Amino acid sequence: MESHWLSLFDVTINFDQSHLFFPRIVTWVLVILLALILLSRYRRVIPALKHTGRVLAGREGEFDHKRFFGTLVLTTGYFYLMSVLSDVFPNTGYSFLIMSVVFILLLSLLYVDHLTRRLFVIILLNALIAPTLAWYVLAQLFRITLP
Secondary structure (H helix, E strand, O other): OHHHHHHHHOOOOOOOOHHHHHHHHHHHHHHHHHHHHHHHOHHHHHHHHHHHHHHHOOOOOOOOHHHHHHHHHHHHHHHHHHHHHHHHOOOOOHHHHHHHHHHHHHHHHHHOOOOOHHHHHHHHHHHHHHHHHHHHHHHHHOOOOOO
């Protein structure tokens, strides 16, 4: 009887699959949130998607080439350079931190219409604070390995 109760305190970790635990949880939470958004905003989402399709097909509205292709280039560069920097700072999360600051700054500057000094300061502070906070919580508090 005692051995049965002691087995409740035994923990085994499958290290081949353990890194997938949080991504699976996050994925399912995002899927559920997307379903809730689609169900609650169905009448607004469907016309917006149809309009987006017409714009992409070139039948209506103006397609913003600069922002579309700029986003693709920045996102690709973000992941590639994070991989390159992770060789310089292995298992520290510094590549995540550095590249996230640069990515958020450049992406925000790409999408702003009229850049003022005040808006630039807000964008810069956001680009510095948000990734630093995410890095601190994930890498330092939860000890999750970041690239």
